[in-house]
Amino acid sequence: MAHVPEALIDLIVEHGRMTVAGDHDGLIADFLPDRVGQLLTSATVPADLVRAQLVSTEAGPDGEVVAVTKYTDVRGESVELRACWVPFGGSWRVTRVRNIPETRPWMNEYGPSPDGVDQEHWAGLANGELRLQRCGDCTEWIWAPRPMCPHCRSLNTTWETVDPAGRIYSWTRTWQNFSPETAGHLPYVVVLVELAQAGNSRVLGVLEDTDGREVRIGMSVQGKIDTPPPGTTGSPLVRWHVAEGEWQ
Ligand SMILES: [Zn+2]
Structure with a gap:
């Protein structure tokens, strides 16, 4: 294993001390300049920290060093962060940081719309199924849900369970913290998934x-229905996973 320089270990320990002290300017000075905005929201620690302890450092083959630091708050509860440091300007800077284990964004405002038109979709997710709307007359798929078929104007719409397997039609990586729930989870990738089995209907979701x-x-993806973590009021949703062998 490659050697981790003593000077870097000192820097990481000092970074932990600044985090405990709430030294915002000191922390930012350790971040890669073009990563500051993301790094401020890609991990979270309690506000009332009392101790930072360097747990491990590991040098990677490409010059990166991954450091795990344990932060403990006044109640004695602790969180661990994994930070990746890279050489920069004769010293080192942080390029990535995440909580361990990594958690996912969960938006509490997800759920049935007030008019109830998508009620069956959310009931399906609560039952572990992806359900999409379909016309009972012309049999065209309808997404997003609506009271009337946009193809034949029939009001006779039904719901069918669809295998959550499709292809990425489009995607974007979100670096900005658009809502309080996404703090500590950036960046994340939102995908528009095309479902061949449902007339190429396109559904939005987060890619893991x-x-x-x-x-x-064009990557093949498989959806898994995920239930809300404890303490949130959200509804279940589909998380998308790239199929085996598709990553290069
Ligand atoms: Zn129709």
Whole structure:
């Protein structure tokens, strides 16, 4: 294993001390300049920290050093952060940081719309199924849900369970913190998934395990229905995963 320089270990320990002290300017000075905005929201620690402890450092083959630091708050509860440091201007800077284990964004405002037109979709997710709307007369798929078929204007719409397997039609990596719930989860990738089994209907969702990976249009993806974490009021949703062998 490659050697981790003593000077870097000192820097990482000092970074932990500044985090505990709430030294915002000191922390930012350790971040890669073009990564500051993301790094401020890609991990979270409690506000009332009392101790930082360097747990491990590991040098990678490409000059990066991954450091795990344990932060403990006044109640004695602790969180661990994994930070990746890279050489920069004769010293080192942080390029990535994440909580361990990595958590996912969860928006509490997800759920049935007030008019109830998508009620069956959310009921399906609660039951572990992806349900899409379909016309009972012309049999065309309808997405997003609406009271009337846009193809034949029939009001006779039904719902069918669809295998959550498709291809990436489009995607974007979100670096900005658009809502309080996404703090500590950036960046994340939002995908528009085309479902061949449902008339190429396109559904939106979050793609998992994308840090440092190149997402491509056309990749095969599989959806898994995820239930809300404890303490949130959100509804279940579909998380998308790139199929085995598709990453390059
Ligand atoms: Zn129709």
